[in-house]
Amino acid sequence: MSEYRGYEGDSLEFLKTNQVSVGDSVKILADITYSGIIMPRYEHSDDKHIVLKLRSGYNIGLEIEKIEKIEKIEKIKSAEIIVQQDEKLEKVAGLPKILLLSTGGTIASKINYRTGAVTPVLTAEELNSSVPELAKIANIDAEALLLEYSENIMPEHWLQIAEKINEYSKSDYSGIIIAQGTDTMHYTSSFLSFALAGFPIPIVLVGSQRSSDRASSDAALNLIGATKFITKSNTKGVYIVMHQDENDDTLACHVGTRVRKNHTSKRGAFQTIGDNPAFIIAENQIQKNISENFFKINEFQPRIKLDTRVALVKYYPGYNPKLLDQIIEMGYKGIIFEGTGLGHIGNTMYESVKKANEKGIFLGMTSQCIDGRIRMTVYESGRDLLDLGIIPLENMIPEVALVKAMWTMGNVQNGEEMKKIMLENIASELSS
Amino acid sequence: MSEYRGYEGDSLEFLKTNQVSVGDSVKILADITYSGIIMPRYEHSDDKHIVLKLRSGYNIGLEIEKIEKIEKIEKIKSAEIIVQQDEKLEKVAGLPKILLLSTGGTIASKINYRTGAVTPVLTAEELNSSVPELAKIANIDAEALLLEYSENIMPEHWLQIAEKINEYSKSDYSGIIIAQGTDTMHYTSSFLSFALAGFPIPIVLVGSQRSSDRASSDAALNLIGATKFITKSNTKGVYIVMHQDENDDTLACHVGTRVRKNHTSKRGAFQTIGDNPAFIIAENQIQKNISENFFKINEFQPRIKLDTRVALVKYYPGYNPKLLDQIIEMGYKGIIFEGTGLGHIGNTMYESVKKANEKGIFLGMTSQCIDGRIRMTVYESGRDLLDLGIIPLENMIPEVALVKAMWTMGNVQNGEEMKKIMLENIASELSS
Numbered sequence: 020m021s022e023y024r025g026y027e028g029d030s031l032e033f034l035k036t037n038q039v040s041v042g043d044s045v046k047i048l049a050d051i052t053y054s055g056i057i058m059p060r061y062e063h064s065d066d067k068h069i070v071l072k073l074r075s076g077y078n079i080g081l082e083i084e085k086i087e088k089i090e091k092i093e094k095i096k097s098a099e100i101i102v103q104q105d106e107k108l109e110k111v112a113g114l115p116k117i118l119l120l121s122t123g124g125t126i127a128s129k130i131n132y133r134t135g136a137v138t139p140v141l142t143a144e145e146l147n148s149s150v151p152e153l154a155k156i157a158n159i160d161a162e163a164l165l166l167e168y169s170e171n172i173m174p175e176h177w178l179q180i181a182e183k184i185n186e187y188s189k190s191d192y193s194g195i196i197i198a199q200g201t202d203t204m205h206y207t208s209s210f211l212s213f214a215l216a217g218f219p220i221p222i223v224l225v226g227s228q229r230s231s232d233r234a235s236s237d238a239a240l241n242l243i244g245a246t247k248f249i250t251k252s253n254t255k256g257v258y259i260v261m262h263q264d265e266n267d268d269t270l271a272c273h274v275g276t277r278v279r280k281n282h283t284s285k286r287g288a289f290q291t292i293g294d295n296p297a298f299i300i301a302e303n304q305i306q307k308n309i310s311e312n313f314f315k316i317n318e319f320q321p322r323i324k325l326d327t328r329v330a331l332v333k334y335y336p337g338y339n340p341k342l343l344d345q346i347i348e349m350g351y352k353g354i355i356f357e358g359t360g361l362g363h364i365g366n367t368m369y370e371s372v373k374k375a376n377e378k379g380i381f382l383g384m385t386s387q388c389i390d391g392r393i394r395m396t397v398y399e400s401g402r403d404l405l406d407l408g409i410i411p412l413e414n415m416i417p418e419v420a421l422v423k424a425m426w427t428m429g430n431v432q433n434g435e436e437m438k439k440i441m442l443e444n445i446a447s448e449l450s451s
Numbered sequence: 452m453s454e455y456r457g458y459e460g461d462s463l464e465f466l467k468t469n470q471v472s473v474g475d476s477v478k479i480l481a482d483i484t485y486s487g488i489i490m491p492r493y494e495h496s497d498d499k500h501i502v503l504k505l506r507s508g509y510n511i512g513l514e515i516e517k518i519e520k521i522e523k524i525e526k527i528k529s530a531e532i533i534v535q536q537d538e539k540l541e542k543v544a545g546l547p548k549i550l551l552l553s554t555g556g557t558i559a560s561k562i563n564y565r566t567g568a569v570t571p572v573l574t575a576e577e578l579n580s581s582v583p584e585l586a587k588i589a590n591i592d593a594e595a596l597l598l599e600y601s602e603n604i605m606p607e608h609w610l611q612i613a614e615k616i617n618e619y620s621k622s623d624y625s626g627i628i629i630a631q632g633t634d635t636m637h638y639t640s641s642f643l644s645f646a647l648a649g650f651p652i653p654i655v656l657v658g659s660q661r662s663s664d665r666a667s668s669d670a671a672l673n674l675i676g677a678t679k680f681i682t683k684s685n686t687k688g689v690y691i692v693m694h695q696d697e698n699d700d701t702l703a704c705h706v707g708t709r710v711r712k713n714h715t716s717k718r719g720a721f722q723t724i725g726d727n728p729a730f731i732i733a734e735n736q737i738q739k740n741i742s743e744n745f746f747k748i749n750e751f752q753p754r755i756k757l758d759t760r761v762a763l764v765k766y767y768p769g770y771n772p773k774l775l776d777q778i779i780e781m782g783y784k785g786i787i788f789e790g791t792g793l794g795h796i797g798n799t800m801y802e803s804v805k806k807a808n809e810k811g812i813f814l815g816m817t818s819q820c821i822d823g824r825i826r827m828t829v830y831e832s833g834r835d836l837l838d839l840g841i842i843p844l845e846n847m848i849p850e851v852a853l854v855k856a857m858w859t860m861g862n863v864q865n866g867e868e869m870k871k872i873m874l875e876n877i878a879s880e881l882s883s
Contacts, residue, residue: 168832170795174769202791206768283793283823327769333789335853336638337606337759345777357765359634361715363602389821391715400600421767 024059028066033083039091047071048088049081110158115193115250117157120183122165122172122199150239156246157193169200169207169226174327174425177210181323184215184222188319194221194249196242201226201280201288204259208275209422210325212257212446217319221249222257224275228286237262237286244270244300251305252298256313257446262286263299271296272305274313276419276448279389292416293390294450315444324429329353331421333387334364343371353381353424353437356409357417362386362393363400369407376408381437383424384409385417410438413449423448457492462501465515471523479503480520481513542590547625547682549589552615554597554604554631582671588678589625601632601639601658606759606857609642613755616647616654620751626653626681628674633658633712633720636691640707641854642757644689644878649751653681654689656707660718669694669718676702676732683737684730688745689878694718695731703728704737706745708851708880711821724848725822726882747876756861761785763853765819766796775803785813785856785869788841789849794818794825795832801839808840813869815856816841817849842870845881855880 022040023031039045039057047053055071068080153159164183165176184195199207208224215222225245227238245260257275264287273291282288291297297313299306328351332343346354354375358364362384364372375382384393384404393411395401405411412420420441427440454472455463471477471489479485487503500512585591596615597608616627631639640656647654657677659670677692689707696719705723714720723729729745731738760783764775778786786807790796794816796804807814816825816836825843827833837843844852852873859872 168795168830170766170791170832171797171799172768173797173799177768200792202793202795203768280792280820281822283818283820283825285823288820288823327771329769330771330774331765331767333763333765334602335763335850336604336609336635337761337857339759339762339781341781342762342778345781346774349771349773349777359602360632360712361634363600363634365603365605367603367605386715388712388715388720390713391717391720393715398600400602418767425769 026060026066026069030060030066030069030083033069033086037089039089044092045071046090046092047081047086049085053079053081054092055079111154114156114158116191117159117194117196117246117249118187118190118192119159119161119196119198120164120180121161122176122180122197123167123169150242152239152243153246156243157250159196159246160192167200169202169204172199172203172207174210174325177207177214178323178325180207181211181214181321184211184218185321185323188219188321192220194223196245196249197222197224198242199224199226201228201261205275205278205280205289205416206418206422208257208259208278209419209448210426212275212313212448213423213426214323214325215257215319215321216445217314217316218255218257218321219319221252221255222275223249223272224257224259226259226261228262228284228288237267240267241270244272248272248298248300248305252307254313258297258313259289260300261289263296268301270300272298272300274309274447276446277416277450279416279418293414311447313447315446322426322430325425326352326428327425329355329381329421329424329428331355331357331417333357333417334359334368336365338365338368340368340371343368343375347371347375347378347380351380353383353428355383355385355412355417355420355424357387358384358393359387361391361397361401362395362404362409362411363398364404366400366403369403372404372407372409379434381424381428381434381441382407382409383412383420383441385412385415385420387417389416390414410441412441415448419448458498458501460498462492462498462515465518466501469521471521476524477503478522478524479513479518481517485511485513486524487511543586546588546590548623549591549626549628549678549681550619550622550624551591551593551628551630552596552612553593554608554612554629555599555601582674584671584675585678588675589682591628591678592624599632601634601636604631604635604639606642606757609639609646609854610755610757612639613643613646613753616643616650617753617755620651620753624652626655628677628681629654629656630674631656631658633660633693637707637710637712637721637848638850638854640689640691640710641851641880642858644707644745644880645855645858646755646757647689647751647753648877649746649748650687650689650753651751653684653687654707655681655704656689656691658691658693660694660716660720669699672699673702676704680704680730680732680737684739686745688729690729690745691721692732693721695728700733702732704730704732706741706879708878709848709882711848711850725846743879745879747878754858754862757857758784758860759857761787761813761853761856761860763787763789763849765789765849766791766800768797770797770800772800772803775800775807779803779807779810779812783812785815785860787815787817787844787849787852787856789819790816790825791819793823793829793833794827794836794841794843795830796836798832798835801835804836804839804841811866813856813860813866813873814839814841815844815852815873817844817847817852819849821848822846842873844873847880851880 041059043057055073058070058072223245225241259273263269263271274297280288281290295308297309330346392414395411431437473491487505490502655677657673691705695701695703706729712720713722727740729741762778824846827843863869
């Protein structure tokens with residue numbers, strides 16, 4: 020690692036002039052006095068700040084113009100930077116109990132000081148202890164379940180997470196927080212919504228768009244928000260809690276089957292499709308925007324099974340129907356189309372669709388518009404597709420329809436049952 | 452067809468009471484006197500209105516409560532309803548000339564009175580003559596090029612449309628309007644942007660979310676807006692003009708490579724991704740929101756070729772890498788991944804990606820988040836994918852990246868040239 024990793028322009032100049040570098044323990048005199056370790060920077064957009072890791076575990080950015088004096092205390096090795104946060108927290112009697120399961124992802128990641136890339140290395144316990152405010156709201160037990168980037172979280176991991184949560188269906192926890200990478204968080208939240216329908220306590224997925232040990236991480240606020248939500252909202256269901264937008268004042272709590280990551284990097288990347296978030300979590304208040312129950316059944320019936328022989332097929336002009344033939348020949352049992360507009364695919368596909376239908380493959384239609392409802396009776400072409408056996412999946416989000424089809428396929432005996440459950444509103448995946 | 456097709460509740464009662472039905476020519480006394488034909492209704496959401504086709508060709512909805520008297524004149528056959536608008540318009544000397552090419556779609560559709568579904572049957576001439584305001588703004592020559600629903604518009608149609616437009620590169624037209632179905636309009640606009648880079652006059656795609664002969668169609672306003680835009684904006688480029696939102700006061704003009712259909716049915720379904728629309732078209736004013744030129748080259752160089760051996764692969768948890776192997780074996784020359792987040796796919800895909808790279812297949816990365824920029828250096832997994840030869844395609848929209856890859860593949864000699872052009876900003880497909 021360069022001694023000045025990520026610093027450039029004015030801030031690089033500042034470090035050199037003051038003979039300090041990344042990893043140095045320093046004392047800084049600015050508006051107040053700060054003690055901490057100079058951290059590497061990953062984002063190259065700004066040369067006006069240096070990043071300091073405080074003893075509390077937080078990183079802060081300090082404007083170099085406002086620094087009056089900087090003084091080196093000692094040189095810290097990278098390994099020490101990593102372990103120093105790892106201490107157990109005291110429990111406080113009388114506070115609600117929450118279980119925090121970590122699976123990896125940005126929220127549990129650190130910068131790899133060698134490569135500058137972010138790797139999933141923080142355990143749930145570390146995560147917990149790195150956000151001291153949590154201990155004032157709830158007593159949190161932390162458990163590391165997985166250590167995976169979210170793009171590597173597979174359907175078998177969904178089963179593992181659901182099985183673990185299911186162990187606590189009769190516990191004294193007020194709720195369960197899952198820390199996961201954001202990339203596929205909405206796929207996981209969908210699976211948990213179906214597999215654990217009716218679960219007696221809230222399940223909240225929480226992530227971060229910036230890693231926990233970098234300046235301006237949103238991890239702490241999202242974790243605190245999820246904790247507040249569990250202790251104060253008095254509700255059941257599976258939700259995703261993330262920043263509502265770029266500012267830190269409010270978090271959004273999304274219904275786990277109506278949400279999508281709609282931006283690659285913004286804090287407010289997650290959005291409820293076609294509606295407001297179910298809850299808005301502000302400093303001292305939780306605003307509720309939904310009137311309906313998340314689960315459409317009241318009784319808890321875990322059905323933790325799935326069948327991955329379902330493909331999501333995004334249609335586009337020039338899509339070669341032979342690709343669909345391959346899917347049929349590979350033994351898939353379900354196909355979720357991400358069609359165009361109200362739910363269409365080109366007439367070049369009809370022959371292959373017919374073949375799929377004759378083989379008894381479940382065929383569901385969603386829209387690549389993402390928002391809005393499938394309506395296949397408006398155009399003649401839509402009617403043709405209905406005749407070919409395609410089932411319009413209302414306003415189910417394509418990714419959610421895929422997960423629901425995998426889950427349903429693992430839990431039913433025949434095609435009729437499959438169709439029935441796919442169109443049944445289990446966990447608010449359909450909305451009016 | 453039922454005599455009361457689409458009517459229910461109060462409005463059905465009203466028709467029955469007054470002994471009139473769909474297809475009847477009637478005179479109605481309300482705030483003023485209306486003469487026209489009672490039209491079938493397709494949408495079942497409202498039982499307070501009846502729909503009347505006026506002699507002008509327009510449909511209007513009349514509130515039954517405000518109707519004082521309704522009187523039957525005669526019964527019209529469906530065939531007559533269809534042909535009555537087909538009359539040529541007079542040209543006015545001195546007005547700018549515009550070419551209107553129709554390709555089918557909702558904007559050129561009529562309800563099929565037998566089935567209630569919408570079919571593409573209006574020609575460009577009919578479309579033109581059904582919106583009398585157009586004649587006051589420009590002299591419009593109309594030509595029917597295709598008669599296809601947009602989900603059936605294929606890459607070979609893009610070539611056909613581009614070739615036709617190219618015939619007019621040295622004409623005295625002020626601009627060219629393409630009437631197309633909305634479902635795949637942004638794919639078509641992308642292709643025209645690349646194939647006709649530098650085209651000397653503006654090309655505007657326009658569509659409608661409701662068919663032209665139904666009450667509350669947005670076709671007329673979108674057509675008028677496109678015409679105004681061409682005559683007044685003094686710009687080059689390929690754009691999509693559609694309603695900005697549900698109200699009729701403003702239309703949005705989107706850069707043809709930065710736009711997407713984001714709702715299945717709303718009038719304001721089209722949105723510029725990550726930015727404001729390039730222009731806002733109001734009654735008497737066109738507001739410009741962009742400062743840059745649409746085409747990044749000034750000279751017109753038509754390159755009307757493509758190669759459809761490019762696949763768009765949307766990654767999801769559980770995506771079977773064997774599906775990717777099939778694409779490789781089928782002889783595809785390019786794969787555009789719609790990865791997760793900043794541009795990731797699961798590590799289960801690595802072996803297949805390696806194989807694709809070794810075969811010299813172009814591998815591009817976009818994000819299923821749709822909005823935001825690909826950044827594959829942030830996480831170790833992204834770096835692994837870079838090592839496997841995947842090219843991050845900045846903030847190109849997945850559908851646009853697919854079209855650009857097909858187009859580039861048809862115009863280059865080798866892989867190096869392919870990579871170079873894919874990352875070159877040709878027609879504002881990349882934005883900062």
